[in-house]
Amino acid sequence: MIRVLFSGLRATLARLLATGLAVALSVGFVVATLTLSATFTRTTEESLAASMARADVLVTQTVAEMASSDPRTSTDVLLTLLPAVQAAPGVAAADVERLAYVDLRFGETRSVGQISAVLDESVRWQTLTAGRWPQALTEATLDRATAESVGVAEGDTLTVAAVGSGVSPTAVTVVGITAQQAAGVGAGGPTLLMQGEALTDPDLFSLSTSILVAGGDAGPDAVAASVSAAVAGASGIVVQTRAEAVDDQTAQLSGSATVLTSILLAFAAIALFVAAIVIANTFQVLVSQRTRELALLRCVGAGAGQVRRLILGEALILGLAASALGVGIGVAGAHILAELSRDGASVVHLGRLVIDPVLLAAGFGIGVLLTLASALSPAHRATRVRPVAALRAIAAPVGMRQGLVGAVVALALIGLGGTGLFVGATRSGLTLAVVSGVISFLGILLASALFIPWIVRIVGSTIGWTSVPARLAALNATRNPARTASTAAALLVGVTLVTMMVVGVTSVRTSIGDKIDEKRPVDLTVQSVDPAGITAEQIDGISAMPDVEDATAVTSARVTISPAAGTPVLMQARGIDSARAQQVARSSVVVPEPGQLLLNPADAGALQTGDSVTVAGDVGSAELTVMLEESAARKQATLTHTDLLILVAAPVTGQMQLRLGDGITSGQVQQLSTDILSVSDKFTVGGGAPERTYYEQILDVMLLIVLALLTMAVVIACVGVANTMALSVYERRRESALLRALGLTRGQLRTTLGIEATLITVVAAACGIGLGIVYAGAGLTAVSLQAQKLALTVHLPWTQLAMVLLGALVAGLLATVVPAGGAARRSPVESLTRE
Structure with a gap:
């Protein structure tokens, strides 16, 4: 054998x-x-x-202790414990790792980076690739990746300022370039090393993360025991040897x-x-x-x-x-x-x-x-x-139909899973929905031998009248229902999962974007803390920047609001062009009409919508009607720019509102923000675009990864279709030869096989798309049930779904290229005479 x-x-x-x-x-x-x-x-x-690498013992705080401390108000526990650790028996050297986040400027480029303290040489783990270690407070090393990306070398100068402090930046000289010590998780931003004294500035809000301890002749366990005794009075402190850490x-x-x-x-x-x-x-x-x-x-x-x-x-x-x-x-x-x-x-x-x-x-x-x-x-x-x-x-087999037991089991699984899916989506939550979805899908796969050939037969009958190859293809596709179903089932799995993920991610992406646009309708806002505001030249420059689709300026001035009965209030007023503000916003925003004063209810006191107030500036006054709105800016009154000019002679432009292109990416938003911040140190940038594009990027990457992973299943399914077609062609070689002998041309034979494979793949893809939409909808409903703050609604990406269907059509045609070519080249006489 x-x-x-x-x-x-x-x-x-x-x-x-x-x-x-x-x-x-x-x-x-x-x-x-x-x-x-x-x-x-x-x-x-x-x-x-x-x-x-050079430490024997690590001293850290527990996660709960670090989470409950605020570097702006809490005592730096690890820094306080450092002298006790250094004095502990068996300790040769110890130093504390400290860091702070700062605004950095490299020439015209502005970014946020991290400053860490240069450690004692005995426990220092960073290495230099060029230059030396900083010795003065105004010297620093820079990581190699950042230095190469922005073109900074030894001797160059950059400026450092505490994030959001408003303090004038300090010039720092780069005296060395550090290398990444080992592979791992990337730092994700510029990293500077400076003398520890530089991190004592109270504006930096520096944070100590750990104490690195080098032991002498004693072993790590003995040093850890000694350090533990030295810090025994402090709560929330963890002492570990290097191996334990x-x-x-x-x-x-x-x-x-x-x-x-x-x-x-x-x-x-x-x-x-x-x-x-x-x-x-x-x-x-x-x-x-x-x-x-x-x-x-x-x-x-x-x-x-x-x-x-x-x-x-x-x-x-x-x-x-x-x-x-x-x-x-x-x-x-x-x-x-x-x-x-x-x-x-x-x-x-x-x-x-x-x-x-x-x-x-x-x-x-x-x-x-x-x-x-x-x-x-x-x-x-x-x-x-x-x-x-x-x-x-x-003869070629034509039976192989599914038995009664299989049909009953399939229907039972569909019924049980479908019921659980409905309950999970509407009442229970995601866990039951996922389990029930898997059960119901297994039932659908078992039942595919019942409905796939039936659908193929119906679709085939609609095209059978068009030509002889189409009629033959429709008959061949359903002559063996079990094989047709098993061939389609492999593709059905892949297409269902692909559709479910495409619809699911697209729906989450759109729902999150709509929610962000509702709360923060302006893509980017540019705010100036300079009393002189944003100059006309700066406005023109920012408006002309790449990816800025539209822009409007918001003027501001101090005004006095005097109600009919009550104490006058001094408040900052914003003047906007209502029509332009609506054009720039991503969603509908409440804007004042001429003669109206928009206030947040929290700032209105006893005022109500419809009340009349007198608003006065440095050159005039006007009677305006109060309009209260929850979405209005806090501690500011909003009126039209025209009305503000009646009150104030020369209001300054304190803010710009920008609308960006629809296809902008997170990286482009970050680059645009950096370009805007480089215009002036007095600018701050806000708005909904960074958050929206951040989530969009995460979801897009997630979708690409999932689709790449599912591609393997789809490719294998397409291999299965091609294999089945090749086997079917071999099985029906005498039948094909007889058709050729009766007048069927080679081209018609190729067409017959192509239509047959296309029928199976397109039906499988269409069923998979339908099932994927249903499962995606159930999953979104279940997620919304658990995440009650975000209502997820189904959004169908028609273009992507059409591409899935088109991909199935192409796969069906490609699956027949080799077997159809072989069948067409074979001699009818040879095939008829071969036993």
């Missing part, structure tokens, strides 16, 4: 290649996920160990890595599930095609067990070869992703790739077991082939 086994493999090698590719891609996904997870954990350990922090970060790995493995499971469908479908067809061969084996004495082992042996060899290829693909993919993470732009910089033989063996074993498990049912079917089958011609 071994000779028969390898002979059979050689005969069916071409038909098994696509199946092997599906297994290899799935195994590669699993191996890449496990390898990158192990690499991330190792990188984390090395990064944490690097920051404590690294293990503790690695465990915290590895928890996040474990969650990420679990998510990735969930997508890998989807790919494996789709691959299992493809494998099972392939072996079912191969067993059907080899009915006579298997019957002949039974005639010459092979038992049912030998036939079963023959099929499983073929599956085992296929699984071994494909899984080995998959391991190679996974390791190569992980290596490429690790290299890409080191390009400097990535937030996470992975270190040396961790190749764990156990993880590789796990991925290899999963692939082999998956192939064997998927071939069990076809192997069992092969044992039912009787020897008498060798004496008659075998």
Whole structure:
């Protein structure tokens, strides 16, 4: 039987290649996920160990203690404890890590960066790539990434000022460039090292994060015990050896890595599930095609067990070869992703790739077991082939319909899952909705043999009248309902998940954007703290900046508001062009009409909407009607610019409101904000665009990642469609030859096969899109139920859904290129005479 086994493999090698590719891609996904997870954990350990490379003991505050302290008002506990730690027996040196956030200016570029204190040499873990360490209060080192990006070198000067303090900036000379110590999580911004005395400025609100302790001759445990005794009187203090601290922090970060790995493995499971469908479908067809061969084996004495082992042996060899290829693909993919993470732009910089033989063996074993498990049912079917089958011609199978038991189970799962999905979405919450959604979807997959062929038949009947190839394609697509359903099921899984994520993320993105626009309708506001306000030249310059679509100026002045009965109140007044303000805003805003005074109810005192007040400035006064609105600016009165000019001779422009382009990204908003801040040190920038584009960027990246992960399942499903078409063409080669002999041209044969595959893929895609929308809607409703502050509504991205459908159409056509070409090239005479 071994000779028969390898002979059979050689005969069916071409038909098994696509199946092997599906297994290899799935195994590669699993191996890449496990390898990158192990690499991330190792990188984390090395990064944490690097920051404590010269320390034996670490002293920190508990998370609860740090959360409850405010650097602006609380005593710096670690800085206070430093002398006691330094005086503890066995301590050779100790220093406290301190940091503060500052406004930095590099020439015309303005940014926010971090200042850290230069540590004592005994515990200093940073290294220099050029220059020296700072020795004076006005000297600093700068990290290499920032220095290269802004073109700063040794001897250059930059300015430093406390964030939001209004204090004049201090000039600092760069005397050295520091290197990143190890791979790990990127700093995400400019980092300066300065003398510790520079961080004592009360305007900086510096924060101490840890005390690094270097021991003498005593071991780490003895030093930790000594330090613990020295700080015993302080609450919320944690003393750990370097090994304990690294293990503790690695465990915290590895928890996040474990969650990420679990998510990735969930997508890998989807790919494996789709691959299992493809494998099972392939072996079912191969067993059907080899009915006579298997019957002949039974005639010459092979038992049912030998036939079963023959099929499983073929599956085992296929699984071994494909899984080995998959391991190679996974390791190569992980290596490429690790290299890409080191390009400097990535937030996470992975270190040396961790190749764990156990993880590789796990991925290899999963692939082999998956192939064997998927071939069990076809192997069992092969044992039912009787020897008498060798004496008659075998036509292509047309039965293989789902049994009554399967239909009942499918309907039960759909009913149970659908009910749970409804309850979860409307009453219980996300957990029940997710579990019920999975149950109902399994039921739909089981029931696909009932409704997919039926829908294909209906769609086929609508196009069958157009031509002979269309009529033949419609008949062929439904002659084997089970195979049609299993082929479509693999694609149905991928398209449903893709649609669900596209609709879900788009809906969340739009809902969050609408909420932000409602609360902060202006994209960017430019506020000046200069009493002279924003000059006309600055207004023109900002209005002409890239990505600024529209702009309006807001004038301001001090006015006196005198109610009919009551004490006059001095208040800051804003003058706006109501029409222009409405054009600039993202959502409808309440603006005053001429003769109206807009106030926030919290500032109105006893005034009510409709009351008349006298508003006076330095050159005139006017009777205005009060209008109260909750969304109005606090501690300011708003009126039209024309009315303000009646009251004040020369109001200053204290604010600009900007509307940005619709397609602007978070990076472009940040760059525009930096450009505006570079115009004047007196400017501050606010508005809703930074927050909106930030969330949009996160959701867009999330969607891209999810779609990239789901692409594997979709690719495997398309491989399955191509494989099924190739097997069907082989199975119907005599039938195709007869059609050719009766006058069907090669082009018509290709068209028939193309329409057949397109029918199956388009129906599967359309059903997947419908199911994806339903599941996305249920999920959004369930999330809204738990996150009551944000109402999520379904928004259908028609363009993206059309692209999904178009992608299915293209996949169906591509799936027939090779098998259709082979069928068209085959001689009708040769195929008719071959037994």
